[in-house]
Amino acid sequence: MTPGAIFTQLVHLALMLALAPLLVGLVRWLKARLMGRRGPSPLQPWRDLAKLARKQPLLAESASVMSVATPYLALAATSAAAALVPGFARGMALAPMADLILVAGLLALSRFALALAAMDVGTAFGDLGAAREMSFAAFAEPAFILSVLCFAILAGSTNLDAIGAAFADGGPGLRISLLLALLALLAVALAENGRMPVDNPATHLELTMVHEAMLLETSGRYLALWEMQAALRLMLWLSLLAALFLPFGTAPAFSGLGGWLLGLLAWVVKLGALAVALAVFESAIAKMRVFRVPEFLGAALLLALLGAVFLFLSTGLA
Amino acid sequence: MSAVLATLLLMLLPLALAGGGAARWPALARLVHGGCFLVSLGFAALGVAVLVFGGGDPLLLPVGPPWAPLSLALDGLSAWFLLLLGLVGAATGLFAWTHEAEAPPRRLLCYPLFLFGMALCLGAADGFTLILGFEAMSLASWGLLVARAMETRGEGERLAARLYLGFALFGAACLIPAIGLMGGLAGDLSFAGLRAAPMQGGMAALVMALVLLGAGSKAGLVPLHGWLPIAHPVAPAGVSALMSGAMTKVALYVVARLVLDLGGPAQPPAWGAPLLVIGAASALFGALRATQEVDGKVLLACSTIEHVGLVAMGLGLSAVLRGADLGPLASVAAGAALLHALGHALFKTLLFLSAGEVEHGAGSRRLDALGGLIHAMPLVALCALFGAAAAAALPPLVGFAGEWLLLQALLSAWRVGALWVQVMVAAVTAVVALSTALGAMAMLRFWGLCFLGRARTPRTLGAQDAAPPARAALVALVVLATGAGLLPGSLLALGAPAVAQVSGHAGLVVAGPWSVGAATAASAYWPLGVLLLVAIVAAALVAGLRRLSLQPAARGPVWDGGFIAPPAHLPFGDPATQASAAGFAQPLRRMLGTRLLMAREAVHFAAPGDPAPARLEAGFRDPVLPAFLRPLLIARDRLAQAAEWLRDLSIRQFLGIAFGTLLLLLALLALAGPP
Numbered sequence: 007m008t009p010g011a012i013f014t015q016l017v018h019l020a021l022m023l024a025l026a027p028l029l030v031g032l033v034r035w036l037k038a039r040l041m042g043r044r045g046p047s048p049l050q051p052w053r054d055l056a057k058l059a060r061k062q063p064l065l066a067e068s069a070s071v072m073s074v075a076t077p078y079l080a081l082a083a084t085s086a087a088a089a090l091v092p093g094f095a096r097g098m099a100l101a102p103m104a105d106l107i108l109v110a111g112l113l114a115l116s117r118f119a120l121a122l123a124a125m126d127v128g129t130a131f132g133d134l135g136a137a138r139e140m141s142f143a144a145f146a147e148p149a150f151i152l153s154v155l156c157f158a159i160l161a162g163s164t165n166l167d168a169i170g171a172a173f174a175d176g177g178p179g180l181r182i183s184l185l186l187a188l189l190a191l192l193a194v195a196l197a198e199n200g201r202m203p204v205d206n207p208a209t210h211l212e213l214t215m216v217h218e219a220m221l222l223e224t225s226g227r228y229l230a231l232w233e234m235q236a237a238l239r240l241m242l243w244l245s246l247l248a249a250l251f252l253p254f255g256t257a258p259a260f261s262g263l264g265g266w267l268l269g270l271l272a273w274v275v276k277l278g279a280l281a282v283a284l285a286v287f288e289s290a291i292a293k294m295r296v297f298r299v300p301e302f303l304g305a306a307l308l309l310a311l312l313g314a315v316f317l318f319l320s321t322g323l324a
Numbered sequence: 325m326s327a328v329l330a331t332l333l334l335m336l337l338p339l340a341l342a343g344g345g346a347a348r349w350p351a352l353a354r355l356v357h358g359g360c361f362l363v364s365l366g367f368a369a370l371g372v373a374v375l376v377f378g379g380g381d382p383l384l385l386p387v388g389p390p391w392a393p394l395s396l397a398l399d400g401l402s403a404w405f406l407l408l409l410g411l412v413g414a415a416t417g418l419f420a421w422t423h424e425a426e427a428p429p430r431r432l433l434c435y436p437l438f439l440f441g442m443a444l445c446l447g448a449a450d451g452f453t454l455i456l457g458f459e460a461m462s463l464a465s466w467g468l469l470v471a472r473a474m475e476t477r478g479e480g481e482r483l484a485a486r487l488y489l490g491f492a493l494f495g496a497a498c499l500i501p502a503i504g505l506m507g508g509l510a511g512d513l514s515f516a517g518l519r520a521a522p523m524q525g526g527m528a529a530l531v532m533a534l535v536l537l538g539a540g541s542k543a544g545l546v547p548l549h550g551w552l553p554i555a556h557p558v559a560p561a562g563v564s565a566l567m568s569g570a571m572t573k574v575a576l577y578v579v580a581r582l583v584l585d586l587g588g589p590a591q592p593p594a595w596g597a598p599l600l601v602i603g604a605a606s607a608l609f610g611a612l613r614a615t616q617e618v619d620g621k622v623l624l625a626c627s628t629i630e631h632v633g634l635v636a637m638g639l640g641l642s643a644v645l646r647g648a649d650l651g652p653l654a655s656v657a658a659g660a661a662l663l664h665a666l667g668h669a670l671f672k673t674l675l676f677l678s679a680g681e682v683e684h685g686a687g688s689r690r691l692d693a694l695g696g697l698i699h700a701m702p703l704v705a706l707c708a709l710f711g712a713a714a715a716a717a718l719p720p721l722v723g724f725a726g727e728w729l730l731l732q733a734l735l736s737a738w739r740v741g742a743l744w745v746q747v748m749v750a751a752v753t754a755v756v757a758l759s760t761a762l763g764a765m766a767m768l769r770f771w772g773l774c775f776l777g778r779a780r781t782p783r784t785l786g787a788q789d790a791a792p793p794a795r796a797a798l799v800a801l802v803v804l805a806t807g808a809g810l811l812p813g814s815l816l817a818l819g820a821p822a823v824a825q826v827s828g829h830a831g832l833v834v835a836g837p838w839s840v841g842a843a844t845a846a847s848a849y850w851p852l853g854v855l856l857l858v859a860i861v862a863a864a865l866v867a868g869l870r871r872l873s874l875q876p877a878a879r880g881p882v883w884d885g886g887f888i889a890p891p892a893h894l895p896f897g898d899p900a901t902q903a904s905a906a907g908f909a910q911p912l913r914r915m916l917g918t919r920l921l922m923a924r925e926a927v928h929f930a931a932p933g934d935p936a937p938a939r940l941e942a943g944f945r946d947p948v949l950p951a952f953l954r955p956l957l958i959a960r961d962r963l964a965q966a967a968e969w970l971r972d973l974s975i976r977q978f979l980g981i982a983f984g985t986l987l988l989l990l991a992l993l994a995l996a997g998p999p
Contacts, residue, residue, distance in 0.1 A: 063877040065877045066880065067879055069879075072698070078865050079862060082861040086857045086861055100853075103848075103849075105728075105848070111724050114718060118713065128695065129884045129902065130900075130903065131884075137911050140768055143761050143765075144915075145758075145761075145915070148753075148754040148757040148761075151754065158736070164846065164847045231869075297915065300916075311750060311754065315747060318747065
């Protein structure tokens with residue numbers, strides 16, 4: 007573990023945390039512009055967080071220690087996962103731990119914590135949101151793992167750093183399986199972040215909502231932690247997509263300051279491009295019924311399975 | 325070592341007698357539980373000692389049939405499972421000390437015998453002793469169910485005991501011929517002899533099928549799982565924990581011993597395929613049913629089917645990889661199976677004991693009658709949360725470590741090369757991910773509906789936290805399960821002999837003290853690092869927000885989407901504004917249940933003008949057990965009728981039949997016997 011690796015790791019985590027609300031603000035601003043509105047400044051989520059942290063939190067009478075402890079746990083787990091996903095540089099201090107299944111596990115941990123917080127007070131909306139969130143996850147997880155299978159076959163590892171390095175060298179090349187895995191992971195990312203065809207991030211108090219429904223009873227710093235967690239999760243997923251499918255530009259391990267700055271520029275450009283794509287996609291598409299979501303994620307599962315089968319066939323022939 | 329095992333086994337028999345005597349001297353009940361606790365601790369220590377120092381030679385007992393004296397020996401594989409049995413038995417012994425001090429003598433008689441049977445099955449060094457232990461375990465656990473049925477006089481309990489007996493007899497009818505076929509005409513049933521004469525071809529397939537039917541029915545593998553969610557919850561909590569935590573593992577041990585250790589070498593990759601597929605089906609069915617059940621203990625029993633399925637998948641995958649000469653990967657799969665077996669034994673015991681505390685404190689195990697118990701019994705709630713999170717495969721707990729290794733083995737199994745294996749493994753990988761997520765949902769539903777929210781009945785408010793010895797059992801299980809989750813590498817290094825026996829590969833999983841990994845090039849999992857990382861970030865968040873956010877939290881009435889405050893006659897709020905057990909299961913019932921579990925939902929409106937409310941009826945049923953039982957019942961009636969004519973035969977005809985049978989058997993021997 008070199009000093010450079012520790013330095014990049016700390017900078018990476020700080021950047022992840024600092025940029026996450028900006029990314030959410032950017033997507034909101036882009037969507038507003040696309041719909042012909044002026045839209046709030048991309049800094050608005052940071053202002054909201056600062057305001058929420060200052061306000062006095064109000065806990066329901068039936069709330070237990072879970073309402074207080076889970077937001078810290080969820081944000082810590084999501085931050086830990088975010089620290090593992092490469093951003094501007096590879097070869098960070100935690101790179102040996104950066105396993106794709108572990109990232110999925112940490113996200114599952116924060117999802118579990120969120121569902122616990124939702125059920126804590128004992129309201130209809132909280133229970134409904136928790137049940138739906140966990141049910142969607144049951145369909146997202148297989149699609150995710152099968153996409154991981156494609157990468158494990160191509161790169162020989164489930165370690166994000168190793169996958170990034172293998173793809174940056176251009177070893178596996180362009181493959182139809184990668185396209186299928188990309189489509190599957192995009193669908194999973196939309197579902198996991200509660201984005202448009204699955205859940206509408208802009209709603210408040212509506213029968214079909216999922217993520218918002220779980221947070222109706224939280225306030226003050228606890229709400230700020232949950233908002234931050236949601237923003238960081240979006241940041242993590244976009245970085246993950248960039249690290250897997252757009253590996254060029256990322257500073258390799260043991261590169262100097264110049265390489266890091268170049269990698270930082272590439273990372274910001276990739277995130278910006280993904281944010282634009284997300285905003286355009288969300289503006290163009292309508293939300294689907296709750297019970298259509300399994301079909302949506304089932305299609306993603308089948309695409310990932312098809313990608314894996316193509317890989318089996320091609321490796322068998324080669 | 326074998327002598328120590330024999331001594332421990334012998335100590336259980338006087339305890340059973342003492343249990344039988346508890347009718348006259350009630351104080352003996354405590355003696356039985358304390359004795360079982362100590363003997364179980366002895367089993368655990370013996371298991372560790374054998375894993376470290378090796379087992380030594382078999383001990384021939386002076387009893388048994390003349391051609392095959394009973395023999396006891398411990399090797400790596402049996403020691404691993406003996407350790408597991410000891411830990412579960414010690415925890416349930418402590419629990420029983422608190423809650424079963426006035427248990428009926430029948431149960432006290434059967435309880436040590438149950439432990440005896442399991443330990444004898446694990447310590448057996450020959451097929452005959454193995455069967456003897458297995459059947460003693462079956463009969464003693466049936467006795468425990470019968471004792472419960474006679475205690476409660478409930479129709480459901482009686483039916484459960486009968487169903488259990490039926491399946492136990494079926495298992496015996498499959499396992500005994502399997503052992504006989506393995507021994508062949510030479511009749512040498514010792515494990516060394518069986519290993520020296522491996523099975524081949526059709527005979528091997530037949531033995532495999534019989535073992536999967538016989539031991540699989542006891543382990544609760546699909547399609548013979550139907551009895552498990554009916555029978556396991558009937559027993560008191562400690563016995564349910566022993567059944568789910570230990571007995572299913574003993575059945576899995578029998579599978580691992582007969583199919584992988586004795587019959588496994590020199591088999592093709594297809595050898596493991598049935599186990600892999602059956603395990604996947606069990607994982608999926610068990611997890612899905614666990615998301616739907618409305619009784620807490622039934623839910624836990626269904627979750628047992630899920631985890632038993634995952635362990636079976638690890639064993640099957642290990643056989644597949646071993647057949648393809650991928651030894652290191654086979655050892656990863658075997659390590660996953662063994663680690664998950666131990667982990668499941670710990671957290672499922674923890675969950676069943678917590679469910680027992682809840683039943684004791686809150687008077688019900690129906691999820692619809694619980695709620696808000698975290699306020700009344702905080703210690704039980706937190707212990708159960710650890711168990712639920714481990715069962716939900718959340719890092720860095722023990723459930724995740726096992727499933728991580730299993731997924732790593734599955735993700736590398738495409739190297740086998742045959743297309744059918746690759747496609748099967750890809751499908752099975754998706755099933756593992758699906759059942760893990762379903763299992764997480766089931767555990768959230770169990771824990772959340774029990775402990776979070778508002779009380780659903782007034783009775784819940786009178787609950788009290790666990791009494792000291794039971795409390796110690798819960799806390800010890802939490803510590804053990806957390807330790808196993810944080811140090812899977814060390815644990816697998818300890819269990820290396822067992823891994824080698826299952827996988828046939830002497831080398832270890834790449835396992836340091838702090839990490840486990842699939843291979844040097846592939847990824848590694850550092851649970852302690854994950855814990856540290858999450859803990860450091862959480863501490864930084866707490867410290868930072870304490871600086872930034874100064875106001876203490878205030879308490880206020882729940883907002884609940886703007887509902888008006890409930891009237892005075894509803895002290896816990898309007899029950900309709902809190903999810904019921906069936907309501908919480910609704911999304912998955914519609915998404916998966918309609919296809920796999922014959923789930924249905926129907927709304928019945930009252931006739932126009934009738935003031936009765938509309939009714940929503942929702943439910944599901946497992947299609948497998950009725951599909952089995954109905955033809956069986958019809959066949960039984962037909963057979964009974966057909967056998968009626970035997971009654972009218974004369975003595976001469978009876979003798980003729982006996983003589984004819986003898987001739988037939990002799991002819992069979994002459995045709996199929998050795999030349």
